[in-house]
Structure formats: C-alpha cells, structure tokens
Amino acid sequence: MLPFLSSVLLNSRVPAPRTLSRAAMVASLVSMTLGTSACSDETTSPAQRLAYGASQVLGQGTARSYVTLDNAGRPSSLGVAISETAMSSLPQTPMPGMPSAAMLSLSLPAEAVITGFDHVMLDWNPAGHEPAHVYTLPHFDFHFYQITPAERDLLVPTNPEFGTKSGIFPSAEYVPTGYLPASTLANTPPAASAVPLMGMHWLDTTSPELQPPPNGKTFASTFIYGSYNGRFTFLEPMITKAFIETAKDKPQGISFPVAVPTKVAKTGMYPNAYSISYNASAKEYRISIDGLVTKQAAQ
Numbered sequence: 001m002l003p004f005l006s007s008v009l010l011n012s013r014v015p016a017p018r019t020l021s022r023a024a025m026v027a028s029l030v031s032m033t034l035g036t037s038a039c040s041d042e043t044t045s046p047a048q049r050l051a052y053g054a055s056q057v058l059g060q061g062t063a064r065s066y067v068t069l070d071n072a073g074r075p076s077s078l079g080v081a082i083s084e085t086a087m088s089s090l091p092q093t094p095m096p097g098m099p100s101a102a103m104l105s106l107s108l109p110a111e112a113v114i115t116g117f118d119h120v121m122l123d124w125n126p127a128g129h130e131p132a133h134v135y136t137l138p139h140f141d142f143h144f145y146q147i148t149p150a151e152r153d154l155l156v157p158t159n160p161e162f163g164t165k166s167g168i169f170p171s172a173e174y175v176p177t178g179y180l181p182a183s184t185l186a187n188t189p190p191a192a193s194a195v196p197l198m199g200m201h202w203l204d205t206t207s208p209e210l211q212p213p214p215n216g217k218t219f220a221s222t223f224i225y226g227s228y229n230g231r232f233t234f235l236e237p238m239i240t241k242a243f244i245e246t247a248k249d250k251p252q253g254i255s256f257p258v259a260v261p262t263k264v265a266k267t268g269m270y271p272n273a274y275s276i277s278y279n280a281s282a283k284e285y286r287i288s289i290d291g292l293v294t295k296q297a298a299q
Contacts, residue, residue, distance in 0.1 A: 048076065051109040058124070061086025063104055065120050067112040068288070075115050075269060079288025080106065080122055080142050087245065087285060092126045099129035105149055115292060116268020118148050121197070134209055135219055139240040142287055143198065143226065146266055147233045155228060156196050163191025165229040166199045173298070174232065176259035178206050179225060199228030201236075204259065223258055223274060231265040237274045237287055244276055244285050253277030255290070263298040270295050 041051050053065035061083035068077040091101040102124040108117060121143040128136035145152060156162060167190025169181060179202040183193035194200055202225040203210065209219035220243040224236040235258075247254055255275040264270060271289035278285050 051111040052081070053107050053109045053112075056104050056106065058082065058086040058102055058104065058122075059089035059091060061089060063106065063122055065106040065108050065112070066286070066288075067109055067115070069111055073111070075112060075292050077275075077288040077290045077292065078108070078112055078115055078117060078120075078144065078269075078271075079286050080120055081279075081282070081284045081286050082244075084283045084285070087241070090124055090126065090241070094126065099123075099125045099127065101126045114269065116266055117144050117146055120144050121152070135238075137219055137240050138242070139219075139238060140244070140287070142237045142239075143234045144236065144289060145234045146268065152197055152233075155199050157194075162199075163189075163194055166190050166194035166227075168228075168230045169200070170227055170231055170261075170265065173263045174261050174265060175202070176204075176225065176261045178204055178259055180205055181227070198226050199233065201226055202232075221254075221256065221276070223256070232261075235271070235289060237289065239276060239287065244287065247276045247285060248278040250278075258289070264295045265297055267295065267297045269293060 041049055048068055048070050050066045050068055055062040055064035063080060063082045063086060066079050066081050067075045068079070070076055094101050095103070100123045102122070104122045106120045106122060108115075108119055121141075123141040123143070125141065126138050128139055130136070155166075167183065169175075181190070181193070182201045182203060183190040185203060185205075186193055190200060204222055204224070207219075207222040208215075208217035209222070211217070219240065221237070221239040224238055225232050226234040226236060243254075253275050254277070255273050257273050258271050260270060260272060269292040272291040272293065274287070274289045276285070276287055
C-alpha cells in the first residue's frame with residue numbers, strides 16, 4: 001500500500017458510507033420506471049449496430065443503455081448514452097442524505113443478456129463525493145452490475161449482513177493488478193467503507209489523482225471495481241462531466257485500457273477498455289466498456 005494513499009484516504013474517509021434510509025433509496029429509484037420509451041436500434045456501420053434500452057428522463061433530456069453488436073450479433077461494447085440536452089440541464093440539488101442529484105437504474109436491451117451484465121445504475125454527483133479535494137468534482141458514476149436490482153437493493157446498512165459481507169473480499173487471482181479495497185487504502189474497518197447499494201469499492205492505485213505530489217493530477221476519469229460477499233458485482237467508469245464533454249471535439253473518442261483479473265467468478269463478457277465519445281447524428285455522449293470477451297467462471 002502506498003503511504004500517501006493511506007494517509008490521504010484515511011483523512012478523507014474514502015469512500016465514506018453514504019447514509020441513506022431504505023425509504024429514500026426506494027424513492028430515488030422510482031425514477032427508473034418514469035419517462036421511459038421503447039427500445040430502438042441504430043445502424044452505425046455495415047459491420048455493427050447499436051441496440052438501445054428504454055430511455056429515462058435526465059434533466060431536460062434522456063439517458064439510456066445500449067449494446068454495440070457486430071454483424072453476427074455478438075456484443076462488443078456495452079454503454080450508457082446521455083443526450084446533449086440532458087448534459088446541459090442536469091439537476092444540481094442532491095437527494096437527501098446523498099451526493100447524487102440523479103440516480104437512474106437503466107435496463108439493458110435484450111441483445112445484451114449474453115454479456116452477463118444485468119443493468120446499469122447512473123449516478124450524477126453535482127459536487128462529487130468524498131474524499132475531499134480528490135473526487136469532489138462534478139462527475140458521473142456508471143455502475144455496470146452483474147447482479148439484479150433486487151439483489152442490489154439488499155446492499156443497505158439495515159441489512160445485518162451488509163457490513164460483514166462487504167468485508168469478504170475476492171481472493172487474489174480474481175483481483176485486477178494494481179487494485180486495492182477502499183478499506184485497506186483508508187485503514188478503516190470494511191463496514192465503515194461500505195457504500196449502500198454497492199458494497200466495497202476497489203480503487204486503481206495507479207490512477208493519476210491518487211499519486212503523491214508532484215506527480216498527482218486532477219481527477220478526470222478512473223475505473224473502479226465493486227465487490228460484495230467475496231466476488232465482484234459491478235464495474236464502474238467514474239468520469240467528470242467536464243471530461244465527458246471534451247469528447248465532442250475528439251471525433252475518434254477517448255479510450256483507456258482496463259486492468260483485468262486472471263480469473264472471474266461469473267461466466268460472462270468482460271471488457272479490456274472503456275471509452276467516452278460523442279455522436280453528432282444522435283446528439284448524445286456515449287460512455288462504454290469495450291472489447292468484450294467471454295470468460296468462463298473459474299472452477
């Protein structure tokens with residue numbers, strides 16, 4: 001463990017529990033049933049197409065999931081599309097007890113079932129979240145879950161097993177190189193670092209914003225893993241609004257490699273990269289996990 005990370009994250013309580021009552025969480029997720037529209041497809045080239053999930057209202061625009069399919073119908077990317085009108089009209093008032101001003105549970109299109117992912121939860125944090133001076137910038141959390149919303153909704157402090165199971169970590173061969181759990185980095189008990197609806201966050205210790213001076217840089221984008229009860233349950237690109245918007249001036253988009261573990265606990269498709277792009281014809285920003293490859297669960 002890097003001493004700088006231990007000191008900074010401990011002082012900043014990373015990630016501190018986001019207090020939220022069961023009623024508030026249920027209310028905040030009701031929006032996933034509002035403002036939805038039917039799924040649709042978009043042809044992107046002769047060799048691939050996009051299949052969209054149902055859209056939901058975000059600001060004065062929409063957000064929706066999508067899967068990119070090759071000409072054989074195989075998924076190559078899984079993502080979230082945010083309309084340009086949504087990006088320019090995002091809510092700015094956090095929900096009670098939370099850093100998020102919007103929390104949407106986005107269903108995936110039927111074509112994505114083979115990936116092993118179940119849904120995406122989008123969190124918009126207008127003032128960021130802890131730790132202070134690291135992630136307190138306006139940003140999005142995109143949680144690509146491999147568990148169902150019903151399973152996710154059990155990950156709350158009122159569940160007597162929540163703290164204990166958040167502290168049961170995957171064994172080393174399932175952990176991507178360079179990643180450590182937030183509780184280890186912060187030198188706190190796992191229950192103190194567990195986050196409602198998520199469990200334990202694993203941070204990439206090579207991320208620029210976590211490096212000691214003079215090498216540290218302002219947070220723009222990072223990739224997080226989430227675990228609960230001994231296995232990883234979600235993958236999370238975490239990206240500032242400002243950085244997403246820079247993709248509008250980059251026709252080829254922005255892409256980053258993803259560290260992958262030696263073994264996986266669930267058979268499904270896993271990415272080797274994530275990307276940010278802007279599609280002028282659809283007038284939407286797209287955030288995706290890419291290079292999906294099927295991996296079999298270790299026996």
